[in-house]
Amino acid sequence: MKSSKAFTLIELLIVVLILGVLAVIAIPRIPECAAKAKVNTCKANVHLLNSQIELYKVENGSWPTVLTDVTGNNDYFPDGMPKCPFSVPYRYNSDTHRVEPHNHGGKQGSIGTKSIYGLDSSESTGMLVR
Numbered sequence: 360m361k362s363s364k365a366f367t368l369i370e371l372l373i374v375v376l377i378l379g380v381l382a383v384i385a386i387p388r389i390p391e392c393a394a395k396a397k398v399n400t401c402k403a404n405v406h407l408l409n410s411q412i413e414l415y416k417v418e419n420g421s422w423p424t425v426l427t428d429v430t431g432n433n434d435y436f437p438d439g440m441p442k443c444p445f446s447v448p449y450r451y452n453s454d455t456h457r458v459e460p461h462n463h464g465g466k467q468g469s470i471g472t473k474s475i476y477g478l479d480s481s482e483s484t485g486m487l488v489r
């Protein structure tokens with residue numbers, strides 16, 4: 360009996376077909392995943408800013424009057440102020456002493472929206488609930 364170690368044409372076509380199906384599934388999701396990563400970066404930045412604002416309050420006994428009191432201090436941000444990946448400026452609310460989540464083109468007050476980034480707005484603002 361003759362044994363062959365080579366692949367048959369049918370086997371190669373099946374492998375190519377499987378790779379094609381996987382590519383069709385994965386490739387359209389890449390931009391969506393990149394947008395989600397940017398939104399999550401922004402959420403992490405807002406969380407970091409609020410953490411450092413609270414640290415400022417503990418160390419100085421008073422809330423910062425402006426955001427640059429914290430972001431301009433190398434003790435709190437030795438690598439500089441984090442920037443929104445969408446270039447939306449972070450705004451400090453001196454009444455609530457928080458950096459509020461901002462809009463990336465969706466509903467007001469949400470960081471991400473389902474329509475653009477595939478995220479539910481309640482999911483995106485959940486980190487700020489204390």
Ligand SMILES: [Zn+2]
Nearest residue numbers: 401443445447
């Ligand atoms: Zn942002």
